[in-house]
Amino acid sequence: EDQVTQSPEALRLQEGESSSLNCSYTVSGLRGLFWYRQDPGKGPEFLFTLYSAGEEKEKERLKATLTKKESFLHITAPKPEDSATYLCAVLVEGNKLVFGAGTILRVKS
Amino acid sequence: KAGVTQTPRYLIKTRGQQVTLSCSPISGHRSVSWYQQTPGQGLQFLFEYFSETQRNKGNFPGRFSGRQFSNSRSEMNVSTLELGDSALYLCASSLGGPEQFFGPGTRLTVL
Numbered sequence: 535e536d537q538v539t540q541s542p543e544a545l546r547l548q549e550g551e552s553s554s555l556n557c558s559y560t561v562s563g564l565r566g567l568f569w570y571r572q573d574p575g576k577g578p579e580f581l582f583t584l585y586s587a588g589e590e591k592e593k594e595r596l597k598a599t600l601t602k603k604e605s606f607l608h609i610t611a612p613k614p615e616d617s618a619t620y621l622c623a624v625l626v627e628g629n630k631l632v633f634g635a636g637t638i639l640r641v642k643s
Numbered sequence: 644k645a646g647v648t649q650t651p652r653y654l655i656k657t658r659g660q661q662v663t664l665s666c667s668p669i670s671g672h673r674s675v676s677w678y679q680q681t682p683g684q685g686l687q688f689l690f691e692y693f694s695e696t697q698r699n700k701g702n703f704p705g706r707f708s709g710r711q712f713s714n715s716r717s718e719m720n721v722s723t724l725e726l727g728d729s730a731l732y733l734c735a736s737s738l739g740g741p742e743q744f745f746g747p748g749t750r751l752t753v754l
Contacts, residue, residue, distance in 0.1 A: 566741045577647075577733050577745035578686075621686070625741045628699040629674070633686040 536561040536626050540634035547641050550611045555637045557622030558604040565625040567605050569598050572619045572636070581620075612641045645670065647736050647746030655752045661722040664749045668715050668736030674698075675717040676743060677709060680731040692717055693739060721751075729753045 537560045547553055559567070566585050570578035582591040584600035591598045595616065597608040607620055619638050623631040648667045656662050668675050677689040688701040692711035709719045715736075721728055729752050735743035 568742075570745075575750075577735075577747045580742065580744055583742055623686075629676070629691055629741070630688045630699055630701065631676070631678070631686075631735075631743060632688070635685045 536624065536632045538622055538624055538632055538634035540620075540622050540637050542637060543635070544638040545640070547609075547612055547639070549613055549641055549643045552608070552610045552612070554609070555607040555620055555622075555639070556604060557607070557634055559622075559624050560603075561624050561626050561632065563627045565627070567600055568623045568625065568631065569596075569605070569607055570621040570623065572621055578621055609639070612639075614641045614643050617641050647734055647744055649732075649734050649746040649749050651749060652747065653750045653752075655754065656724050657754050658724055658726060660724050661720065662724060662751060664719045664721075664732055664734075664751075666717045666719070666734030666736075666746060668717070668734075669744060672736035672738055672744075673715055674737045674739045674743075675711055675715065676735045676737070677717070677719050678733045678735065678745075679703075680733055680748070681729075686733070689719070724753045726753050 539558050541556045569581040572578045582598040587602045599606050619636045621636045623633045650665045674693045676691040680686045691699040695711045706722045711717045731748040733748045735745045737743045
């Protein structure tokens with residue numbers, strides 16, 4: 535069964551305190567790994583797509599990396615506006631996204 | 644370019660009723676997928692439509708159905724509502740490839 539696990543469930547950081555979120559997956563036929571950001575009451579906002587082990591993508595304070603079994607979302611010097619739920623998803627056969635439960639990030643100033 | 648739009652944004656129904664939700668994809672996108680998001684189960688795939696045909700389906704009962712029109716707009720219907728159907732229903736559109744872009748969702752409350 536396709537499975538995506540995210541850790542930690544929640545993370546509290548001080549402004550400027552860098553950290554990483556983890557997404558591990560067990561799937562057959564991985565067609566891509568996606569990171570989304572979701573703010574309360576809103577739909578997920580697309581951040582990154584990674585397709586192969588070793589690939590990295592960056593956007594502002596965020597950097598996503600991919601290995602054969604997991605992905606990391608590194609947050610460098612976060613700001614309070616980075617507070618959100620970060621969702622990891624894998625695309626499997628059937629053009630279906632399988633999501634993890636998410637990591638709730640709170641950045642305090 | 645306008646994003647994915649969903650209507651209505653909020654809906655309150657009672658058990659046993661049925662409901663229809665609407666989704667307009669990004670212009671030019673032909674694929675529309677529907678997801679259910681609940682605190683307990685997270686985001687779960689319902690189904691995908693491409694060029695008016697259901698291309699893929701998740702593990703939901705037959706009470707959940709959908710359709711897509713020739714202009715790519717999609718509707719999702721839930722019949723005989725149950726309390727457990729209370730959720731945020733999200734629509735995502737894509738060109739047909741892997742990257743999906745989500746709308747703001749419809750918050751359904753079943754009383």
